[in-house]
Amino acid sequence: MRAVVARGYGGPEVLESVTVALPEPGPGQVRIRVEAATVNPVDLVTRSGTLVEAGLMAAREYTGIGWDVAGVVDRVGAGVTAFAPGQRVIGLRDLLDVSLGAYAEYLVLDATAVAPAPPGASAAAAATLPLNGLTALQSLDLLDLAAGDTVLVTGATGAVGGFAVELAARRGLRVVAQAGAADEELARSLGAEWVVGRDASDLAADVRRLVPGGVDGALDTAGLGIRALAAVRSAGAYATVVGGSAPLPLRGIRVHQQWISADGVALAELAAMDLTLRVAETLPLERAAEAHDRLAAGGIRGRLVLVP
Missing domain, CATH: 3.40.50.720 (NAD(P)-binding Rossmann-like Domain)
Known part of the structure; x- marks a missing residue:
């Protein structure tokens, strides 16, 4: 599958589109076919290496980028009963030190970090909610x-x-x-x-x-x-x-x-509230570096969202 990761650390130029193996969900996990992934300030900080310098994550050759996801459940692991293949969901990856993030065609999350998508919301809009x-x-x-x-x-x-x-x-x-x-x-x-x-x-x-x-x-x-x-x-x-x-x-x-933690129960409550979801623009996954540049420049209302 395709994914965008940071090869080393630095500016947007370190973001690289790669082909990696399709991840498999373990017990208590779900695999999501990603329809949208939001670009957040934490993505820029992760890519830059600031979190490595702060001791919040270890240095990697390739670092996964992206926390927010909206998509469709593709496969569930053993013991998962709350979600089923074909269900539209949103989720949050709250682990910093990973090799694969939400900037990908598929993402595996703990079922406890996933919730049903907001009714009637587009995937891009729904992806702006979790983080x-x-x-x-x-x-x-x-x-x-x-x-x-x-x-x-x-x-x-x-x-x-x-x-x-x-x-x-x-x-x-x-x-x-x-x-x-x-x-x-x-x-x-x-x-x-x-x-x-x-x-x-x-x-x-x-x-x-x-x-x-x-x-x-x-x-x-x-x-x-x-x-x-x-x-x-x-x-x-x-x-x-x-x-x-x-x-x-x-x-x-x-x-x-405040330090964020994934919470599927609270996320489900938020999804049911009909909150104001603001998308500035959607861009193809391959334009992640451009999205990082634009977010860093400021002046954006709503979130930039990547679409695989």
């Missing part, structure tokens, strides 16, 4: 806020931030969204009650003018660290999804670094 949706959900769980509480979401119209705003609003939280002027309408459509600009230097002051005393919690998808923490009330809560950006727990604020 970003679960990241937002698990981060909100860490904040542990109650209905009626206020929450700041930085990067509120990004892939993770958009889901965070939508999920927070559905929990009854009052959302302050940090977004650019061009994205204010989108932020409000997702459920934000207030919108503040992207000038991080004035973020805390802007938020505190809207919510005197500070918000009850902040979900920092933009990795602003102390600048987002300053908008939180004393003894509030803060969570970041950007590795290495967690500030010190000043003023009794609970500080969390």
Whole structure:
């Protein structure tokens, strides 16, 4: 089968299309015929070798790239009863140190990392949900806020931030969204009650003018660290999804670094919620390097999705 992997580490030029053996599902696993795989920032970090330097994965000659997948179950391993061949599914590969990722024609995942695809969604749209949706959900769980509480979401119209705003609003939280002027309408459509600009230097002051005393919690998808923490009330809560950006727990604020974990049960719940799924563009699998270049350049609304 065809797959795109990183040969060594570096820029997009290290991405290489290769032919590899068709993977076989073991006990408790499913094999998915990939219809779409999302390009995420973690893919760029993995390809660059940054995770090797950080000691989060071992150096490999070939490294698998891609976490999100949408497709059709092709084969199930022993003991799998929740899924059957022909079923449309989504899934998340949350292991860093692998030789084959979602940038492939087929992918084997633990059945516990797989869920039925969102009803009516295209494969490309469905593929944008697992990593970003679960990241937002698990981060909100860490904040542990109650209905009626206020929450700041930085990067509120990004892939993770958009889901965070939508999920927070559905929990009854009052959302302050940090977004650019061009994205204010989108932020409000997702459920934000207030919108503040992207000038991080004035973020805390802007938020505190809207919510005197500070918000009850902040979900920092933009990795602003102390600048987002300053908008939180004393003894509030803060969570970041950007590795290495967690500030010190000043003023009794609970500080969390969220690390994603695959969760098929939670993913099934997300898939049933009819959330806003945003695809910027689909590209053939062989244009993965171009997709990496474009994501690194910024300015993309929604996710780029690769199609085998």
